[in-house]
Amino acid sequence: MKNILLATGFLMLLIGCKKQPEINAVEIIALPASYTNYTILQGQYYCDKSTPKLFAATKMSFKIKFDSSAIYQTVDPVNQYDINKLFGFSEGDNHHLNSARLCWAWHINALHLYGYVYSDSIRAMKEIARVNIGAELICSVAVTSGGYVFTVNDTSHVMPRLIKGVPLAGYWLYPYFGGDETALTIS
Secondary structure, eight states: OOOHHHHHHHHHHHHHHOOBBBOOOOOOOOOSOOOOOOOOOOTTTTTTTOOOOOESSEEEEEEEEEOOGGGGOOOOGGGGGOEEEEEEEEESTTTTTEEEEEEEEEEEEEEEEEEEETTTEEEEEEEEEEETOOOEEEEEEEEETTTTEEEEEEEEEEEOOOOOOOOEEEEOOOOOSSSSSSSOSSS
């Protein structure tokens, strides 16, 4: 009986809480002094560190460095162009409705970084930069009244945001491999 009550309470919490708080203040997430390794094990989609965390800011900034495990060959050559997710945030409680993420893919012998958004359930992606393995990159993803702004070092691109008004609170989005295929190598 206790388990039924707990499950019912949890379900009511999930479906009952729909209104999202508005964010009015600008908050920048500080860059860490050292790196945290995120590993996506062979055969997996999700990384080893993806604890749910509230995102209630207008910008996230991070420092990244890809190692040689970012070089991969998919089983099906068509999937080589699938975009892997790096970091970002949702606006609201469903990242397939509204979200912004910096993403990456290895193809044509280069590491490509992309802006990737869902805006009112419409998915869009745009290449931001090609980068070198081992290079230290300062990146950010921001939400403004004009759209989602993706920055890699000194290169910025704006992508559409169809929500009107101030940003909505959401949650952090962590590294994810794929498309159709799971991670191919153990890093």
